[in-house]
Amino acid sequence: MKDQTEILRLKELCNTELFKEAKDSVQAETNATLRVLYILKEIERRRAFAEKNYPSLYEFCIEYLGYKKGAAYRRIAALKALKDLPEIEDKIKSGRLDLMTLTQAQSYFSQKQRHHEPLAKEQKLEILNTLENKSSRESEEFFLKLSPQEIPQEKLRPINSETFELRIALPKVVQQKIEKLKMLMGANKSHLETIDALNEALDIAIQSYEKKYKASELKVSATKVPALGKILKTHSQYISVHTKRRIWRRDQGQCSFIDPLNNHQCGSRFRLEIDHITPKALGGTNDFTNLRLVCRAHNQFAAIKEFGMQKMERFIN
Ligand SMILES: [Zn+2]
Structure with a gap:
C-alpha cells in the first residue's frame, strides 16, 4: 500500500526534513489549486460542462467533480476574480491570497455591481493588496467596515414549550469574552457551543449576585470545587487546587x-495542562517548584523529548 510506505517514510525524517516537506507540500497544494482554476476556466470557456449535461460550471463542479457546494462556490468566485484581474495570479501562487479571501472579495465586488456602484479595476486591486496574508476573520471584518450592516433589534421568541430563540447583536468585546470563556472551559472538552459558555457565565454571575445580596440567607456548598480545578487538566491526581492556583498565577495563565x-x-492560553519539569518517572515531585503550566502540544512535545516517540506514541494518540 502506497500510503503505508509514505507514513513509514515520514516517520524516518528528522524535524528539519519534516518542516521542509511541509513547506513543499503546501506549495504543491497551492499550485494544484491554481491549476484547477485554470482548467475550470478552460472548461467554462468551451462550455464543456454542457457536454456532460450540466447547466453550469457550478453544477459540473458539484456533480461531476465531487466538490461540496461551498468548495465549488469558492473556486468559481476565485475563477471570476482571476479572469477579471489576471494580475493576482502571483498572489495566489505565493499563498498571499487564498480562496476564502478571494471569495469574500468577489462577493463584495458583485454586490457593488448589483447596486450600480461598480468598482474600477484599480480599486479592486487595491482592496486585494490590502487583503494579502489576512485571515478569513480579518478579511470579513475588513468588508464589514466597507459595507456596514444595520444592527438588528434584540428578539426572543418561543420555539416550543422548552426552548426559545434569542436573536441578539453582540458587541465585539462581548463576543471576545464568550470566545475566551469557551477556550478556558474547553480544556477538558472537545467541543463547546456558545450556549455552554453563556450558561456557565450566567450561573457564575447569578451565584455572585446572590452571594452579594442575600449573603445571610444563602447556603454556599462547602464542597464546591473552584472552577480553576476543572480548567486545568493534569495527569497526576494529587496536586491540590491551591497549588494549581499558585501555578496558574505564577505562570500568568499561559504556556510557559x-x-x-x-x-x-x-504563551498559548489554549488547552493548558500542568507539567512536571523533572518527570515523575525520573523522580520529579509534585512540589510547586517542579510544576509548570504548558499547553497540551508542549506537554506532549516535552514528553516525547524525554522518553522518545516510541514510548509516548500510544499515550498521545
Ligand atoms: Zn505551548
Missing part, C-alpha cells in the same frame, strides 16, 4: 514553554 533556539515563550 520556552523555545531554547530563540528564547521565545509559547
Whole structure:
C-alpha cells in the first residue's frame, strides 16, 4: 500500500526534513489549486460542462467533480476574480491570497455591481493588496467596515414549550469574552457551543449576585470545587487546587514553554495542562517548584523529548 510506505517514510525524517516537506507540500497544494482554476476556466470557456449535461460550471463542479457546494462556490468566485484581474495570479501562487479571501472579495465586488456602484479595476486591486496574508476573520471584518450592516433589534421568541430563540447583536468585546470563556472551559472538552459558555457565565454571575445580596440567607456548598480545578487538566491526581492556583498565577495563565533556539515563550492560553519539569518517572515531585503550566502540544512535545516517540506514541494518540 502506497500510503503505508509514505507514513513509514515520514516517520524516518528528522524535524528539519519534516518542516521542509511541509513547506513543499503546501506549495504543491497551492499550485494544484491554481491549476484547477485554470482548467475550470478552460472548461467554462468551451462550455464543456454542457457536454456532460450540466447547466453550469457550478453544477459540473458539484456533480461531476465531487466538490461540496461551498468548495465549488469558492473556486468559481476565485475563477471570476482571476479572469477579471489576471494580475493576482502571483498572489495566489505565493499563498498571499487564498480562496476564502478571494471569495469574500468577489462577493463584495458583485454586490457593488448589483447596486450600480461598480468598482474600477484599480480599486479592486487595491482592496486585494490590502487583503494579502489576512485571515478569513480579518478579511470579513475588513468588508464589514466597507459595507456596514444595520444592527438588528434584540428578539426572543418561543420555539416550543422548552426552548426559545434569542436573536441578539453582540458587541465585539462581548463576543471576545464568550470566545475566551469557551477556550478556558474547553480544556477538558472537545467541543463547546456558545450556549455552554453563556450558561456557565450566567450561573457564575447569578451565584455572585446572590452571594452579594442575600449573603445571610444563602447556603454556599462547602464542597464546591473552584472552577480553576476543572480548567486545568493534569495527569497526576494529587496536586491540590491551591497549588494549581499558585501555578496558574505564577505562570500568568499561559504556556510557559520556552523555545531554547530563540528564547521565545509559547504563551498559548489554549488547552493548558500542568507539567512536571523533572518527570515523575525520573523522580520529579509534585512540589510547586517542579510544576509548570504548558499547553497540551508542549506537554506532549516535552514528553516525547524525554522518553522518545516510541514510548509516548500510544499515550498521545
Ligand atoms: Zn505551548
